[in-house]
Amino acid sequence: MRALLSRLIVLLPALLAMACVVGTLCAAFLWSLDAVTRARFDHPWLLFLLPLGGAGIGWLYHRVGQSVEGGNNLILDEIHEPGGGVPLRMAPLVFIGTMATHLLGGSAGREGTAVQLGGSIASAAARIARLDDAGVQILLKAGISAGFGAVFGTPLAGAVFALEVLAIGRVHLPSLLACVIAGYAGDWACQAWGIHHTSYAIHYAGGWNGLLLLKATIAGALFGLASLAFAEANHVLGGWFKRHVRYGPARPFIGGLVLIALTYALGTRAYLGLGVWSADPHAPTIPGFFTGPIDGWSWALKMLFTVITLSTGFKGGEVTPLFFIGAGLGNALSGVLGGPVDLFAGLGFVAVFAGAANTPLACILMGLELFGPGPILPITLACFAAYACSGHNGIYLSQRVWRPKLLYPGVEAGVSLRAVRAARKGGVKR
Incomplete structure (x- = not known):
């Protein structure tokens, strides 16, 4: 525990700076997303540009984005096996691609963009701070937490998501505090720019029979x-x-x-x-x-x-x-x-x-x-x-x-879902 706290103290400046940058970028992303959505409603003819816009997105990734085509999966792979890092170009590419998708009428979301913003900024921060592999892993998890917490206004869920999404049946608790700090810092930075999230409510007050x-x-x-x-x-x-x-x-x-x-x-x-x-x-x-x-x-x-x-x-x-x-x-x-x-x-x-x-x-x-x-x-x-x-x-x-689900036994622990699908289809596990 003492070693974990010592590492967190060392990482704290980079972690807070990264989370605030991610929260700010998420604020810009949410503001832009609202603007392009309003533009799509105001100008229905934009839908007819969807094929050309899609081709433009595809061309952009074909020319300069093949190294980040994996998206969220690339970040998860980098956490599991640190290697070349997550390229910084992922952030502007996914930002531009998502804006074009929503402006022209594609049916997509925003979590992927927020997580990729968090992962790419966290990887850049880790390179600047010259962190070792363990530090890189922590900062990448924190980047996911900051992006998820900021874009949905759910910092605690973002912190646990960053740890739980890595492996089925496991939550890696040693990184929890870092992810909680990043989730709340990212959400705070996003809201500091005046961004408000949609409210949902369950009014049912009956008993739980x-x-x-x-x-x-x-x-x-x-x-x-x-x-x-x-x-x-x-x-x-x-x-x-x-x-x-x-x-x-x-x-x-x-x-x-x-x-x-x-x-x-x-x-x-x-x-x-x-x-x-x-x-x-x-x-x-x-x-x-x-x-x-x-x-x-x-x-x-x-x-x-x-x-x-x-x-x-x-x-x-x-x-x-x-x-x-x-x-x-x-x-x-x-x-x-x-x-x-x-x-x-x-x-x-x-x-x-x-x-x-x-x-x-x-x-x-x-x-x-x-x-x-x-x-x-x-x-x-x-x-x-x-x-x-x-x-x-x-x-x-x-x-x-990490631990196979009870209703679906027989899956080897430690393999990726990609390998599970390949084995199910008669392919080779990787």
């Missing part, structure tokens, strides 16, 4: 299957495009054409962009799922739009679309299972993410930070049920298996 808790657990299992479907669809479609469309810039060009076609086939633009708010008061949004009415299929359509967007090479993140998918599915299940709409929307909000990222503890804490302590019991049941049912799959294939 056994039947309702059972329904929450059943819903959690379904949330886990939805997260499994989302992750697998992303990997399968992304792999298909890489095999059959070899030229990188062509993939998002095709993806943009498909998204335009889907938009006009469905007659709505509700599934473009973040889905947090809309200029159309009748469009489905994440806050709207908490208040009703029951919406049976918006979650599935959002999944379709997001999978096409991300698997063809547009930039952003998966988490905010997962919030939409989860809250929308929770809204739908409240009608099927006979539960409170706001409660089930909140359960889906955190539990689908818990299953897709294999981070139930972080998502329980996110529920606590967003909704308060009232619904913590059903949130816990839903998150762990989703985690149990989502299998050894997820949105981060560089995640390692």
Whole structure:
């Protein structure tokens, strides 16, 4: 313990400076994201530039961004096995790519951008401070925590996410204090620039009877299957495009054409962009799922739009679309299972993410930070049920298996989810 505290004291100046820079960049990112979203609503014709914008993003990464194409997985790999570091160019590339995606109507999120901002800035800070491998690992985890905590306004969840996302069934506690400090520092720096996060609320004040808790657990299992479907669809479609469309810039060009076609086939633009708010008061949004009415299929359509967007090479993140998918599915299940709409929307909000990222503890804490302590019991049941049912799959294939899930035994400890998928398909573990 004394050695850990001594190392933290040595790292503290670099850690605080890094977290404040990351928080400031996240503030600029969130402000810009809101601006481009408003511009997209004000100028509907921008959607027709989506294929060209996608090709531009693809060309930019093809020319100067191949070393950072791995995104969040690159950061996880660097934490597991420190090597060449995370290139600083990751930060401007993902910032530009995400802004273009949202300006033109791609269905993506913001977590990936925040984590990559945190990872690239943390890696640069580690090089400047000339840290050893252990110091680099701590600072990279802290960078993830700062970015996640700042972009969602959930610093405690961000700290645990940075540790839990590395390996299924393990939270590396020695780095917890550093990640907590970075999460709160990043969130403070972001809010210091006047950034405010969307508020969500669960107003249900009834008792937690056994039947309702059972329904929450059943819903959690379904949330886990939805997260499994989302992750697998992303990997399968992304792999298909890489095999059959070899030229990188062509993939998002095709993806943009498909998204335009889907938009006009469905007659709505509700599934473009973040889905947090809309200029159309009748469009489905994440806050709207908490208040009703029951919406049976918006979650599935959002999944379709997001999978096409991300698997063809547009930039952003998966988490905010997962919030939409989860809250929308929770809204739908409240009608099927006979539960409170706001409660089930909140359960889906955190539990689908818990299953897709294999981070139930972080998502329980996110529920606590967003909704308060009232619904913590059903949130816990839903998150762990989703985690149990989502299998050894997820949105981060560089995640390692530390302890296999009980419902899916037989997986070798220490391998990556990428290797698990390869073995399942008859490939070779790596």
